[in-house]
Amino acid sequence: MEVALYHPDFGYYAGTQNPVGREGDFITSPELSPAFSFALSRLVNDFVRRSGDGLCTIVDIGCGDGSLIRSLANASSDSRARFVGVDRALDRVPLDAKRNVAFVATIDEVPRGGAHLMLSNELFDALPFARLVQRGKHLHELWVTDRDGHLDWSEHETSGELEGYFASRGITLTDGQFADVSPEWGALYGDICRLVDRGLVVTFDYGYPQDKLFHSRARRFGTAAAYSRHRVGRDLLANPGQQDLTAHINFDDLRRVGEGRGFSTLFFERQARFLLGLGITEHEFLKPSTDLEIADLAEGIGLLEKRDAARQLVLPDAIGHDIRVLVQGKGFGEGRWSFQRPLF
Template sequence: MTPLEELLAERIRRYGPIPFADFMRECLYHPVYGYYSKTELQRLADYYTSVDVHPIFGRLLARKFAEMWEQLERPKEFLLVEAGAGVGRLARHILDFCEATLPDFFAALRYVAVELSASRRKQAAERLERHGRANHLRITQEIPEHVPAGCVFSNELMDALAVHRVVMTAGSFEEVLVGCDHGRFVDVLGPVSTCAINDYFATQGITLHEGQHAEAGLEACDWIAEVGRRIERGFVLTIDYGHRARELFDERHMRGTLLAYQQHRVSEDFYRSPGEQDLTAHVNFTALENWGKRSGLKTTEFTSQTAFLLALGQPNEFADVYDPGQTETDQIRARLQLKTLIHPEGMGERFHVLLQRK
């Protein structure tokens, strides 16, 4: 039994079954035992992201951010806020490229790397020390209260925000709570723990099939609405895997989309080794759009990662993929890594990009 497992079991014994959202939040973000409090090596042992494939991902994003700066008529300071910055790998790719290739934009760029984990903030500070000393970067635990002009962006963050689990039973929702039976976590059906769950589905016009399981991403809704309130003028860019609501809750997803990842293996054993495996659910982009509207965010683009990266890389024929002095073998390897990011059978069509503006 993991230390977190003992803490959660004791909580359930004392107070009764808890919403899965509470369980998931503790499994991922407990300050001592949560999955994202672990070292970066733990994550790499379980899965990898677009950032891990090649620096071209960050370089193309940098070009997109420079476009945003131009669209905002070149403000003196452009606040670029990365939510879920981890150990600063993507931040370094973006900052290094802007410094070398986009000097005018770099002069205005103020990067804020937001990360909950204290250990990962420390790793990021070490990796990004040079940019911090030059006042182009600061690392924090919270998104700034006010973003006068800039962009808040995330890459594979929304899928790791806690979700409630529900099932349609006799025409109404029951919530799948987490109970504990003889030391094992089990599903327990009960009334929904908050009326926000009913509002979540009603707002999107979603009716589940009888017996269908689904996730309600209330935390993601609260997150996007709050971010929209903090932006005075600028953008929110979300990159993640998921769908719009009509596809996300169709008959192909009768069991929901929640999955557990450990050692590059995927399962539906959500209760195994709390704090030692990643838990994710597909992102509902319709919900991000709807709740974003409540704080003034308007959708300007929704597309696949393939189309998004192609539009950014094609003008210079993806010259940004190469580093100075590379051998022909290195260049071939770089092109293959690029294909992983944009090929429909790789990450290209599994990931989507939502751009909102205020």
């Protein structure tokens, strides 16, 4: 899976082609509508204001082509804030993006000191994962093998880290149940937290708490999926390096690691709730339609499409419902943040 996703020549994320967007294979919130970065720039402003006189570093980890962190940098006029994009595959970042944002390939290169706002959107669900299945008393890992020139699965009893993953969390899978797991979820989150003396870690991703993620009926076949041209497929071995491979994450892994490093959990709910708390409805694409002035039909249709895209960020049957947001913080006292305010 590591090779299929990240091999420098053949990996899905290697090269200059951006897989995210309408022309790509799947769409993410920042690509869907500028209303997303509008809402996040409010969080950035609030963060910088609360940080006092010191320097603030705003970081997007797994930034892809860097469009979100660029929008946040462009929307900020505060000299106390510096903006950094991190991605292990940086070839998709256009040259002109590097004017007011620094781009680096690893978290270790993010400048230290001051307060950090560490953002990520669909980073953890893009990490290579192991595919497991319970057979009687034994947990098996699915390996990939070559059968007459075709990739195929083969099952092997697991031991060590992956078996320990379930045992240490008190999770038992039922006979025949599949599960998709990455020990990297917690490890990478730990690396992010380690960098922050004072700040927030804000994680947007597809995932559940562990009792839902490993539910014996609802998730009997795990969550692994392949994406190509906006279609979801279950054949993970088809077209290696040409389709995205992803699995839902265990948010409890992240939460526990953060709490173990002295962070408090400030928010864990659906994306819609988070963005509404930040005031996303004040974006022009979400204003009541009675306030709109439309010159002609073409403009009207274009605007309808933009409004429809923005609504998907917050409506109950779209991305705003499926993605969850975990916010953990350290060193900012007890004062409530706008995303924590009750909506009704």
